Amino acid sequence: MEKYYPLPLSTYYNNNGFSYELEQRIGNFTTFGSAYPGDEIPDQTDVIIEDIPFLFPDAQATFNNIELENQQLDIPADHYTAMFILGAADNGSYEEQMEYYFDDTLVDQTPLALTNWTDHMPKYQEKVVYRCSGIYTQKGALLTSKQTTIWLQTLWFEHPIYMNTIVLPDNPCMHIFSMTLKKGNTNEHAATT
Numbered sequence: 001m002e003k004y005y006p007l008p009l010s011t012y013y014n015n016n017g018f019s020y021e022l023e024q025r026i027g028n029f030t031t032f033g034s035a036y037p038g039d040e041i042p043d044q045t046d047v048i049i050e051d052i053p054f055l056f057p058d059a060q061a062t063f064n065n066i067e068l069e070n071q072q073l074d075i076p077a078d079h080y081t082a083m084f085i086l087g088a089a090d091n092g093s094y095e096e097q098m099e100y101y102f103d104d105t106l107v108d109q110t111p112l113a114l115t116n117w118t119d120h121m122p123k124y125q126e127k128v129v130y131r132c133s134g135i136y137t138q139k140g141a142l143l144t145s146k147q148t149t150i151w152l153q154t155l156w157f158e159h160p161i162y163m164n165t166i167v168l169p170d171n172p173c174m175h176i177f178s179m180t181l182k183k184g185n186t187n188e189h190a191a192t193t
Contacts, residue, residue, distance in 0.1 A: 005075070005078070006053050007073065007178075007179045009057070010061075013065060016063055017177070019036070021136075030091060032138065034135050036130075037132050040130070047178075049084075053180060054084070054179075054180050064177065065177045066176045067174075068172065068175070068176065070170040072166070073166040078183055080162075080181045080182060080183060081160050081184035082157060082181070083181055084155075086150055086179075088116070088149060088151055088175055089173050096112055098112045100161050102164055107162065108163075114151065117149055119149070126152055128151065129150045133147060134147065134148065160185055
């Protein structure tokens, strides 16, 4: 049986990615005030995607995604073999380094790449999780000339990483809605300590 750890991220959220027409609630996924149509995002916080459990944010919350600014995410110390991310980039597609620490020691790093939210095809082998009919503008109008997507990005580690901290990249054009870690072999660390 696979062991997953869906990260509780609500305390790290610093951006509102969703707008609502009837409530006139305007998001600011981009620096221009554009946002996903929140009515087209499933209203549930426990979701299963590709058989992986995620804690998806409440789309109507004040903040519902992480705009990446070197946040330090504390996690239970364990071996992890993969990371699954629901996210997207705005104003382009980007690749930056994720850093993994045990206490204050850097133990590994891997690239995180996210495709632009208005691109139809992924640039970095992501899968489509949610595809919306358009973009809400800062003035509350829904533009349907481009669809918007939340992607599933998978990071497979070359070997199990024993860590208790993840440091996100510093790129405010990259956004994370949800993250789940896959746990690896915990016996390996016990044998080396």
